[in-house]
Amino acid sequence: MEYSEKVMEHFTHPHNVGKIDDADGVGEVGNAKCGDIMKMYLKIDNGIITDVKFNTYGCASAIATSSIATDMIKGQPVSEALKLTNKAVVEALDGLPAVKIHCSVLAEQAIKAAVRDYYDKNGIEYDEAEFHFNEEHHH
Amino acid sequence: MKVYADNAATTKISKTALDAMMPCYTEIYGNPSSLHQVGQEAFHAVRDAREMMAKCLNCDTDELYFTSGGSESDNWAIKGAAHLMAKKGKKHIISSKFEHHAVLHTLNALEKEGFEITLLDVYENGLVKVEDVKNAIREDTALVTVMYANNEIGTVQPIREIGAVCREKGVLFHTDAVQAVGHIPVDVKADNIDMMSLSGHKFHGPKGIGALYCKKGIRLPNLIEGGAQERNRRAGTENVPAIVGMAAALKEACDNMEENTKKLVAMREQLINGILKIDASRINGDRDHRLPGNVSACFEGVEGESLLLYLDLAGISASSGSACTSGSLDPSHVLLAIGLPHEVAHGSLRLSICEENTPEQMDYIIEQLPPIINRLRDMSPLWERIQNERK
Numbered sequence: 001m002e003y004s005e006k007v008m009e010h011f012t013h014p015h016n017v018g019k020i021d022d023a024d025g026v027g028e029v030g031n032a033k034c035g036d037i038m039k040m041y042l043k044i045d046n047g048i049i050t051d052v053k054f055n056t057y058g059c060a061s062a063i064a065t066s067s068i069a070t071d072m073i074k075g076q077p078v079s080e081a082l083k084l085t086n087k088a089v090v091e092a093l094d095g096l097p098a099v100k101i102h103c104s105v106l107a108e109q110a111i112k113a114a115v116r117d118y119y120d121k122n123g124i125e126y127d128e129a130e131f132h133f134n135e136e137h138h139h
Numbered sequence: 140m141k142v143y144a145d146n147a148a149t150t151k152i153s154k155t156a157l158d159a160m161m162p163c164y165t166e167i168y169g170n171p172s173s174l175h176q177v178g179q180e181a182f183h184a185v186r187d188a189r190e191m192m193a194k195c196l197n198c199d200t201d202e203l204y205f206t207s208g209g210s211e212s213d214n215w216a217i218k219g220a221a222h223l224m225a226k227k228g229k230k231h232i233i234s235s236k237f238e239h240h241a242v243l244h245t246l247n248a249l250e251k252e253g254f255e256i257t258l259l260d261v262y263e264n265g266l267v268k269v270e271d272v273k274n275a276i277r278e279d280t281a282l283v284t285v286m287y288a289n290n291e292i293g294t295v296q297p298i299r300e301i302g303a304v305c306r307e308k309g310v311l312f313h314t315d316a317v318q319a320v321g322h323i324p325v326d327v328k329a330d331n332i333d334m335m336s337l338s339g340h341k342f343h344g345p346k347g348i349g350a351l352y353c354k355k356g357i358r359l360p361n362l363i364e365g366g367a368q369e370r371n372r373r374a375g376t377e378n379v380p381a382i383v384g385m386a387a388a389l390k391e392a393c394d395n396m397e398e399n400t401k402k403l404v405a406m407r408e409q410l411i412n413g414i415l416k417i418d419a420s421r422i423n424g425d426r427d428h429r430l431p432g433n434v435s436a437c438f439e440g441v442e443g444e445s446l447l448l449y450l451d452l453a454g455i456s457a458s459s460g461s462a463c464t465s466g467s468l469d470p471s472h473v474l475l476a477i478g479l480p481h482e483v484a485h486g487s488l489r490l491s492i493c494e495e496n497t498p499e500q501m502d503y504i505i506e507q508l509p510p511i512i513n514r515l516r517d518m519s520p521l522w523e524r525i526q527n528e529r530k
């Protein structure tokens with residue numbers, strides 16, 4: 001098994017690590033039993049993600065995925081962030097070893113969970129289908 | 140600083156072993172089965188290597204069979220004994236929950252063939268209880284196979300006592316001694332062992348070579364069929380350089396064992412003491428009955444693979460039993476077998492040292508660990524939760 005240079009770059013120097021105390025949306029996915037938990041904090045202004053931070057407990061693949069996914073949605077409209085797929089994240093990392101794909105699914109899910117939290121808090125209506133994923137178990 | 144602390148995965152070949160091997164490539168390159176002089180020289184090299192190893196293990200030369208390594212020896216001993224005893228209507232095998240996969244997967248295969256497998260508990264301290272072995276033996280028990288020392292947590296099993304129970308009950312006893320041979324005293328006669336697997340690359344010998352000790356009188360069926368090598372029991376042209384290198388490495392390891400052990404135990408305790416100073420850390424496995432060079436630890440709120448890779452960036456090679464390094468979704472079966480919850484097992488780190496390591500290197504590891512663990516905990520939602528629960 002080998003990680004791409006891009007993965008190692010994001011793992012060793014992850015972007016957007018931290019918390020946002022007055023976040024507009026917070027999402028946490030994964031569980032300790034599986035060995036990965038990802039928590040995403042969003043600051044949203046006029047429908048635009050103005051700031052994003054993450055906390056991740058997990059392997060190099062989980063940390064690198066969190067880092068690059070936060071880069072990809074920062075400054076984007078919420079509607080665009082919701083379109084971010086796991087596939088796009090993995091491609092941006094120049095691929096992941098096959099056994100590691102399951103660890104990367106969390107980023108997409110964490111973003112969605114954070115956006116939904118934002119919608120819920122602000123009474124914004126949404127289509128449940130857009131947030132369809134198994135929060136309990138990401139594998 | 141560079142620190143190789145993954146000697147349980149594999150070791151660097153020793154100079155003694157390499158020096159012994161080189162002529163087998165350049166001069167003694169014949170086939171030991173050939174009758175001409177070039178072949179006979181190779182034949183003598185293999186014979187001498189076997190004698191050297193038999194002395195180290197306290198067995199006869201004709202009880203030792205060269206194989207391709209620990210996995211093959213385990214497969215051969217376990218499948219062979221199972222099929223041998225099945226002819227007498229015995230189809231029950233006893234082993235432990237934390238064996239190496241070379242043993243566990245072999246047992247799975249036998250289970251599919253209709254054998255019944257009992258896996259004994261290893262408790263929190265990572266030790267099989269002799270009483271449990273005694274109680275598990277039945278009329279139809281074909282074999283007991285318990286590893287000498289565990290590859291992850293380093294616990295050393297009461298092999299001599301288990302062997303005695305098996306002798307008393309007339310049951311065959313195999314032990315996977317891959318992690319023990321060359322590291323702690325192993326004497327097949329005194330330890331009441333019928334069959335024993337070992338592997339060259341775990342004691343500074345070459346990779347892809349090992350041996351099976353099989354006590355005289357046990358007519359183990361062949362695993363590898365073909366030519367008449369190894370007295371008709373294991374076919375294939377002998378890997379002469381590897382055999383010679385393994386024997387030289389084993390002799391060196393056994394000659395220096397006392398001295399090495401002293402040095403290793405001191406460094407091991409140095410590491411353990413340093414690790415236990417870290418908040419929410421633990422050492423896995425019995426503190427007394429363990430390999431001189433093994434330290435197995437868990438750090439709560441930290442994931443093992445990330446820890447391992449950050450250590451690697453600091454020049455330290457180690458290993459982990461986290462799910463993400465095991466290639467499966469579950470953390471290592473060994474850590475689960477000693478009762479660790481999944482989330483603790485994910486944060487495991489194994490440091491396995493050898494006599495070439497130094498106390499300065501241990502200091503370096505102890506110095507590097509806390510900032511790395513803090514960095515990972517700072518970004519860990521699990522650690523945040525643990526902290527909140529503590530309040």
Ligand SMILES: Cc1ncc(COP(=O)(O)O)c(C=O)c1O
Pocket residue numbers: 147148207208209210211213239241286288289290315317318338339347348349
């Ligand atoms: C306890 C144990 N058994 C068996 C093996 C397999 O040995 P080999 O790599 O020589 O096949 C290993 C090595 O990983 C081991 O640690």
Ligand SMILES: [Zn+2]
Pocket residue numbers: 035036058059060061062103463
């Ligand atoms: Zn992972």
